[in-house]
Amino acid sequence: MKDTAQITGFHAHIYFDTSSRDAAARVREGLGASFEVQLGRWHDKPIGPHPKAMYQVAFLPEQFGKVVPWLMLNREGxxxxxxxxTGDDVGDHTDRALWLGEKLELNIEILRAIGIS
Incomplete structure (x- = not known):
């Protein structure tokens, strides 16, 4: 059994395309206004293992119970x-991942090759 103390934080990757960029901006604005989160840069093209445009939101373990339910109710589709x-990028993005909406196919080989998070 793994100890949850191994979790140093969480990342939420918010995926969008040209037709849903405004919705992604509203979600980003809501996250920034409501929580102590670190908002990452907009990536308008796929980057790393991510198959679509996205931005990342980083937050601490104690914020999980507030941030994730907020995303469940306010993800705008x-x-x-x-x-x-946890330091294991492959496992974190696969076995330990939680999806809201459609589960997208990540390019896990990139994580294996360069260890990106």
Whole structure:
């Protein structure tokens, strides 16, 4: 059994396309206004293992119980990957991942090759 103390934080990857970018901006604005989160840069093209445009939101373990339920109710139809940060990027993005909306196919080989989170 793994100890949850291994989780140093969480990432939420908010996926969007040109038709849903405004919705993604509203979700981002709501997250920033409501929680102590770290908003990552907008990536308008696929990057790393992510198959679509996205931005990342980083938050601490104690915020999970507030941030994730908020995303469940306010995701505006966007697909969102939520995963822990344990130091095992492959496992964090696969076995330990939580999806809101459609589960997208990640390019896990990139994580194996370069260890990106």
């Amino acid at each position: 966007l697909d969102i990957l939520v995963h822990p940060s």
